[in-house]
Amino acid sequence: MKLKKKERQEKLKEMIEETPFITDEELAKTFDVSIQTIRLDRLELSIPELRERIKHVANNNWNETLKALPIDEVIGEVVNLELDNLAISILDIKEEHVFSRNMIARGHHLFAQANSLAVAVINDELALTANAEIYFTRPVKAGERVIAKASVVGHDKKRTVVEVKSYVNSEVVFEGKFHMYRTTERKS
Amino acid sequence: MKLKKKERQEKLKEMIEETPFITDEELAKTFDVSIQTIRLDRLELSIPELRERIKHVANNNWNETLKALPIDEVIGEVVNLELDNLAISILDIKEEHVFSRNMIARGHHLFAQANSLAVAVINDELALTANAEIYFTRPVKAGERVIAKASVVGHDKKRTVVEVKSYVNSEVVFEGKFHMYRTTERKS
Numbered sequence: 001m002k003l004k005k006k007e008r009q010e011k012l013k014e015m016i017e018e019t020p021f022i023t024d025e026e027l028a029k030t031f032d033v034s035i036q037t038i039r040l041d042r043l044e045l046s047i048p049e050l051r052e053r054i055k056h057v058a059n060n061n062w063n064e065t066l067k068a069l070p071i072d073e074v075i076g077e078v079v080n081l082e083l084d085n086l087a088i089s090i091l092d093i094k095e096e097h098v099f100s101r102n103m104i105a106r107g108h109h110l111f112a113q114a115n116s117l118a119v120a121v122i123n124d125e126l127a128l129t130a131n132a133e134i135y136f137t138r139p140v141k142a143g144e145r146v147i148a149k150a151s152v153v154g155h156d157k158k159r160t161v162v163e164v165k166s167y168v169n170s171e172v173v174f175e176g177k178f179h180m181y182r183t184t185e186r187k188s
Numbered sequence: 189m190k191l192k193k194k195e196r197q198e199k200l201k202e203m204i205e206e207t208p209f210i211t212d213e214e215l216a217k218t219f220d221v222s223i224q225t226i227r228l229d230r231l232e233l234s235i236p237e238l239r240e241r242i243k244h245v246a247n248n249n250w251n252e253t254l255k256a257l258p259i260d261e262v263i264g265e266v267v268n269l270e271l272d273n274l275a276i277s278i279l280d281i282k283e284e285h286v287f288s289r290n291m292i293a294r295g296h297h298l299f300a301q302a303n304s305l306a307v308a309v310i311n312d313e314l315a316l317t318a319n320a321e322i323y324f325t326r327p328v329k330a331g332e333r334v335i336a337k338a339s340v341v342g343h344d345k346k347r348t349v350v351e352v353k354s355y356v357n358s359e360v361v362f363e364g365k366f367h368m369y370r371t372t373e374r375k376s
Contacts, residue, residue, distance in 0.1 A: 069287060069288075069289065070288060073287065073288065073294075075296070099257060099261065100257075100258065100261065101257065101258075101313075101314075102314065104316065106300075106303075106304075107303050107316075108263070108299055108300035108303050108304065111299050111300075111303070112294075112296035112299075112300075115294075115295050115296050115299070116294075126289075126290065128292065128295075128324065128327060129324050130324060131322060131324065132321070132322050133319070133322075134319060134320050134321075135318070135319040136316065136317050136318060136319065139316060
């Protein structure tokens, strides 16, 4: 049953607060209205679009500069970066990313997004992956938007452990723990 | 000190028998002669070139047909395939595969070669990676040739474990254990 506008807008606001990475498409489906209606709701409620919300989530400065690699070598679009702490990127899954047979995203593209983000978050001129444990927790289809969050969770002198979780809407689709070599000892 | 031709050819033959994946470049370096000399040695000794040797190693029929994906979706060139048993592929590392800064191959390309080979070896219409543990054991540089060997090492009803080892010459550069979903139960 469709909700009345006021009720819908209240629930919409709540839902976006709880799961800020939810897309307009997903919201439209949830409330059984058109995407255009959701956009108008957001406008009236002054809720920015997804991309802006993501940038906002981690009280983003994004003034930091990638150290370990040039930005165009990151797979996906980096929307947030705090070196040696947190990085977020967006990858839109297109036809070139999927198996032709079933339109499911190929593992190495999700891996590439996560792994390059794990490199990007390192505050060092050289960062290389030593090893990783990875989990593909649900298939991703063409047309879906994958948001990867890389968090630095541990250090010893020459290794940094980076955890990456990738989401479609609020569902985890990929998880990885990356053990990264770095050349220099961490200043802390 | 350079060896005499006859001595060199004897040692060359031994070396190729021991490490069949060794390249002409590597042999030239070892014996301190030109690559052209190695080629002539091989001709005189009737030792086929590397690509042919690789095809030969696993008493290759390679009459088998990939089930889980079309051949052009495998990253690297498949040179051997025995479904649900063994697959081998070659990937030449070029400039597009490396970090611009240090010419070291990016992890996701080695991963893509290994992972797509793990898919290819599965005798099923659908194979998806569930999870994996992976190790990058030494950096690979532009110009190097990576030979990946995928072996099926275990099964339960709906999962198949595939181990992949990737080599440059006789050195292991990547190791991975891939746990693969398949749609149908294995006939055995």
